[in-house]
Amino acid sequence: MEAEKPTLHSRRNLNLRFNIPISETHEFWDSLAAGRFVTTRCKACGKVTFPPQADCPDCMSSEHEWVDLGPEAELLTFTYVQITPTSFVDHDPYIVAIGKLKQGVNVLAWLDGGDVTKLKPGAKLRIEIRKEPGAVPYYTFVPTA
């Protein structure tokens, strides 16, 4: 290995957190809190999008309604993340999966409770909503028993 060279450790620390506007899609977060997993459907052309978006990427209409998604899904692919980023260092390693829902949209989320050594694309999953005290609710896949 190369010998370490002298460096100047910067004195100014930058801590970035973002205020992400969700006023156009707050129904998604409100519904999660109420135990429902929903997304947007374009009123003009009927396109269902996930993640939810206020403006239709196909016909560009801004008229949308909310529809229920899931909970059944089919596993498309997955990975078992063992080296985690700085802001996840306190987490145990986690499985990230992409599942296909009956409504034709795919969802990326953690897969909880799966035996990673036996997991295969095509496995049956369902979406569950997780609420932790003081945090915004999130959704996860679990294997269908």
Added chain:
Amino acid sequence: MALPLRKVAIVGIGHSKFGKRSDVNLPELAFESIKGAIDDAGIGKEEIQNVTLGSAGGWYEENLPAVVVNEYSGFKGIGTSRVEAACASGSAAVRSAYLSVASGEADVTMALGLEKMTEVDTLTAVELIGRSGSYLWEFENYGMTFPAYYALYAVSHMSRYGTTEEDLARVAVKAHRYASMNPLAQFQKEITLDKALSSQVVSWPLKLYDSCPISDGSAAVILASEERAKKISDTPVWIRGIGFSSDSANLSKRADYVGLKATVDASKAAYSAAKISPRDIDVATCHDCFTIAELMAYEDLGFCGKGEGAKLLRDGQTEIGGKIPVNLDGGLKAKGHPVGATGVSMMVEISKQLRGEAGKRQAPIKKGVGLVHNVGGTGHYCYVTVLSRSN
């Protein structure tokens, strides 16, 4: 591009040593390649009319890297900008510099690729790259990482086509073998299949030796119009065609996870612009940020059929003496992957190959055609550039 564009050639190349470069700061690292390219072209720096910098940034202290670098190297008042296409930023910079000459705006331009990723700790770099997708839906709650993105593709490819972890490890063994012949590469030692297979799991099925390192490095090319190129260089390397494309930010919106559509689309556009087919290519650099990425690239670029990437590698067809030698500089995997520098580094490597200056790792050049395949993110961006000894 069917416009009546002018012909453009690479007439100067410069390349720093890749690796953990704590011996130089950002503009000093850039200077190594700028000086190298100017010396190689044998022109004065005042002849360069504009500089485009490819750099993703975020892991080094400067927010306006183009002007910092230009000031240090004495490019006073020059027209400049930084372009971003993630790991394809270098190719995006070459495209900008190319268009400036091809359009007639300038006669001589420079594309510089630069990244300094080791000024932050490793897990912070992992975090910054992990945010390279759709933040709120992939990172906020689920902590995606760059290896994890490609691992989603690896699992699907293995499940669909029977590709194995050993097939992936073979890509790493090849990369390290050629890197050991490239003094500018980050890694200088060959590895065994066992060493790759027994390395730490990063994001299953991808292991440490399936992954490119975190790197510092720079590379530069000087481009010139036909008239100027013939005066500057005896060995101009012509840019014959550029294709570029993109795909969804959010990986869940992809149709499948066995190949990169952006690569398929960008390569078709590049082949069409250059009027070539994959069979005409003597030597290529493919974007192997992870081992699975190189196997998918063989397939998506049309070097073999879909699902046959592992066989092409096993048969030795992507080594010197094979049908299409790939990544004879060690690839991203072993040469190193300073994100914004990579695309320009690939242009430097293919220029060396076409000029016959690659030494022990020289590919046989028959048709005089080389390919640069440069992906940004997980197929979020793709640039494919065809280079040739003849115009």
